[in-house]
Amino acid sequence: xxxxxxxxxxxxxxxxxxxxxxxxxxxxxxxxxxxxxxxxxxxxxxxxxxxxxxxxxxxxxxxxxxxxxxxxxxxxxxxxxxxxxxxxxxxxxxxxxxxxxxxxxxxxxxxxxxxxxxxxxxxxxxxxxxxxxxxxxxxxxxxxxxxxxxxxxxxxxxxxxxxxxxxxxxxxxxxxxxxxxxxxxxxxxxxxxxxxxxxxxxxxxxxxxxxxxxxxxxxxxxxxxxx
Numbered sequence: 192x193x194x195x196x197x198x199x200x201x202x203x204x205x206x207x208x209x210x211x212x213x214x215x216x217x218x219x220x221x222x223x224x225x226x227x228x229x230x231x232x233x234x235x236x237x238x239x240x241x242x243x244x245x246x247x248x249x250x251x252x253x254x255x256x257x258x259x260x261x262x263x264x265x266x267x268x269x270x271x272x273x274x275x276x277x278x279x280x281x282x283x284x285x286x287x288x289x290x291x292x293x294x295x296x297x298x299x300x301x302x303x304x305x306x307x308x309x310x311x312x313x314x315x316x317x318x319x320x321x322x323x324x325x326x327x328x329x330x331x332x333x334x335x336x337x338x339x340x341x342x343x344x345x346x347x348x349x350x351x352x353x354x355x356x357x358x359x360x361x362x363x364x365x366x367x368x369x370x371x372x373x374x375x376x377x378x379x380x381x382x383x384x385x386x387x388x389x390x391x392x393x394x395x396x397x398x399x400x401x402x403x404x405x406x407x408x409x410x411x412x413x414x415x416x417x418x
Contacts, residue, residue: 209371209393212410215359216291216320219413221246223287223318231286236275236307237293241268253285260296260329276302283312291320292411296332304349311418317351322411323358324365326372342414351416359411361403367396368410 207214224246227233231250235243238254257274258266266272273279276299288307297303307317321337337345339356346353370393377385 208397209367211364211397212359212368215413219318219320220289220291223289223316223415224250227287232284234278234280234285234288234307234310236278236288236290236303237296238269238289239293240264240266243289243291244268259332276306278306278310280310282309283315284310286312286315288315288317290317292322294319294321294337295325295335296329298334300335301345301348304345304351308349308351308418313418315418316354317416317418319346319414319416320359320411321414323409325410337412339412342412346414346416351418354415354417356412356414358406358409359413360397360409361400361406362408363396363398363400363403365408365410367393370396 220243224233227247227250229249233247233250233252235241235247235252235254238244238256239260241254244252244254253271254269255271255273255275255278256266256269258269258272271279275293275297288311290303290307294300294303304317304319311317319342321342323336323338325336327333339358342356343353370389374382374385374389
């Protein structure tokens with residue numbers, strides 16, 4: 192059994208507890224969608240497999256991506272394929288936009304945020320979620336990691352106001368995730384033994400996350416930006 196394989200059979204509650212970052216992404220996207228007016232035009236900038244489309248069933252959801260991430264992904268649900276740094280939409284075309292763990296995969300993040308800001312209508316909001324401490328993924332299209340200060344700088348450069356920017360978990364959730372990541376180095380018959388040693392620690396560590404009040408150690412940030 193592999194690290195990726197074990198995620199599939201974890202009970203939902205345990206999966207949300209251990210994979211806190213992914214659970215928070217789903218919660219944030221659901222809440223972002225809930226407060227939109229019916230029929231709002233929404234751009235998912237960097238939609239990938241358009242996994243978040245279900246949250247916007249009552250809106251005019253547009254999935255846009257360059258489609259060069261994971262080779263095994265299914266990009267057939269995209270509405271348009273292209274460069275996030277040169278969006279093919281008119282100014283102010285969207286009431287809201289998403290950019291979910293995608294900004295690390297673009298070579299010119301400042302230009303991408305400027306383009307998203309351009310296609311947002313006045314008062315429009317962008318839900319931006321970025322990694323801070325994460326392994327290299329979707330290689331070679333993996334360029335940056337972000338701090339809260341980096342998010343604020345890029346938002347300001349794009350003419351966007353930061354309404355909030357919050358760390359997703361602190362040091363102990365980060366370490367729990369890192370211990371779980373380590374399971375990928377134990378293939379085959381070594382995996383059960385490694386899991387017995389690592390899993391108890393990974394389960395306990397998040398209980399101490401409240402001790403890290405600064406949240407300078409974190410997997411990533413959720414930011415809500417306004418034009």
